[in-house]
């Protein structure tokens with residue numbers, strides 16, 4: 001399968017970087033074709049400008065957006081790896097969705113006033129990491145917010161219904177052994193494909 005991994009952490013040596021390496025190694029070891037979009041390394045500009053909007057509304061696609069859309073089109077499976085920052089996606093990733101999942105590419109309005117997802121058939125894996133533990137994440141509604149905004153919102157709205165989601169909790173404070181166990185969980189998620 002063709003796997004597009006969108007990585008949204010500024011430091012490749014972080015725990016998120018270890019998750020990325022685990023996914024790359026496991027997926028390629030299983031014969032999948034893996035591409036990585038490291039948004040920080042790419043210098044991705046997350047701001048959807050008035051110029052971008054004008055172009056998109058007039059039916060043309062700015063070059064940086066077209067390049068990402070080509071990668072999404074190529075992929076069977078989209079994998080997102082990111083830390084929870086302020087209850088949600090880091091801005092660089094939110095801006096990737098703002099720009100790349102555009103009207104006419106990821107979804108379209110129907111004549112009946114409903115929305116049709118255009119990325120039907122693709123699958124997604126979302127791996128997040130948090131400073132908080134599971135009880136805290138549930139209590140403060142972060143898991144609900146990820147479900148609403150990322151899983152149902154950006155992905156579901158665009159027709160991607162088959163989503164595996166896993167959060168790795170309290171990453172900075174758990175033991176090395178527990179972090180190793182988390183990477184084993186990530187491996188087993190890859191093996192489900």
Ligand SMILES: Cc1cc2nc3c(=O)[nH]c(=O)nc-3n(C[C@H](O)[C@H](O)[C@H](O)COP(=O)(O)O)c2cc1C
Nearest residue numbers: 014015016083084085086087129130131132171172
């Ligand atoms: C700007 C910023 C905002 C953060 N907001 C949250 C948050 O809302 N909830 C949470 O549990 N952790 C939060 N954290 C902690 C990170 O999620 C955590 O340190 C990270 O997932 C650990 O992975 P890493 O070592 O790869 O960075 C935040 C960290 C930063 C830098």
